[in-house]
Amino acid sequence: MPKPTTLLDARAMDRTLRRMADEIVELFGGTDDVVVVGIERRGVQLADRIVALIAKQEGVTVARGALDITLYRDDLQTVGPRPVVGRTQLPLTLDGKRVVIVDDVLYTGRTIRAALDELADFGRPARIALAVLVDRGGRELPIHADVVGRAVDVAPGQRVDVMLAEVDERDAVILADRDAA
């Protein structure tokens, strides 16, 4: 079995996020009505960084939201409840907003399906886009990302670990075997 490999180190991650922030502004043709919504947990930290990067580049601080999709999952009765449900914080209405969902890894697409359902309960955004740090392939639903930090084909037996300084004390994206510690 291959040894864990580093897909992105701290500097590469920083560069990647800067490019993603630029691409998000380009995608929307500006920053008007843009809401950056991170998915608990590491998507929230990534959203924070993207908001800060957009502020640095454009001089505009766009709105930020957080989404916990636990209650919208489709596997409660099969795998049981997650230990602790996180918080959802969004502007009271998303009507007419341009929302970009931010997550660390895009895999089956089920998390994003749940996120779209939850966002719909907060209004009718003008547009919803998806930005992910890593797209590892293996989709089970017709979902694609508009902004991708790094695309890599990962076998089902392997996993992608995104580490962020805010939570894990360092920035890195690592490809490891599923049962490795």
Added chain:
Amino acid sequence: MTGPLGKDLLGLADLSAEQIRLILDTAVPFKEISERQIKKVPTLRGMTIVNLFFENSTRTRVSFEFAEKRLSADTVNVAASTSSVSKGETLVDTARNLEAMRIDMVVIRHPASGAPRFLAERIDSNVINAGDGTHEHPTQGLLDLLTLRDHLGDLTGRRICIVGDVLHSRVARSNIYGLQKLGAEVAVCGPRSLLPNAVHELGVQVFDRIEAAIEWAEALNVLRLQLERMQAGYIPSLREYNRVFGVTSARLERASRDLLILHPGPMNRGVEIDSDVADGPHSVILHQVTNGVAVRMAVLYLLAGGRPDLADAAKGGRS
């Protein structure tokens, strides 16, 4: 495989401190759902819950119903007075007939202590005790714990006194078990005729005078005085009860600190609690009601998951 609480919620005496903390921690994010414009998440979509009430209770039933509906479960209310129970059907027959219609959970309120456990041992559905006789009212105990924790933080070493008719109160029992498991110091205060004979076996302090209880406690949980207790001779009169044990602003003002005031409702204003206390700045009574929905959502959520029969059905193509 069963969920982190097991199949049923029958009483706080059965739960560990970790399980109680898990329920309270899970309830916190559920509060946010009730603040949304669309107060609903799809978590329990497709589950059927029967609220089986053999005693009248508007507040508890409505609170459970909101919790169920905000999680998208389908609910049916069965009141004993209008059901076949009044035609002589036994509890188990009632429940088995409901189960034959493929339900997932039963929320039961019953005048007999132990009725929920009796039922839980005989049916496959999850059973939630919504108050049984003088035994327990676990979701009321949990919402009291959540409210106390919201205002006092960690309950370890905090001093809480339960005031009133402890003898007949399932709320008191669930509070005592829950508070002690979370490390709080618990006392009771009331006329001796309304305290259990072996009250010391509950591991609580006993105050015969409300003034002493107020001086000791950081929070008072004031129980409802059932008006029929007077007819049964437990107390001489409601007026005398109010004069000796009533929680009044005059008594609270004499205390050296501000006390948090809880009441499980419905209140008898002017008997166990005065209006200016119930509506005063230290009353968290309406906060308890808000927390009740969140705590019940947390219990439903934690009981709903991880059932092997449903997992098999899901593999058969539902997901």
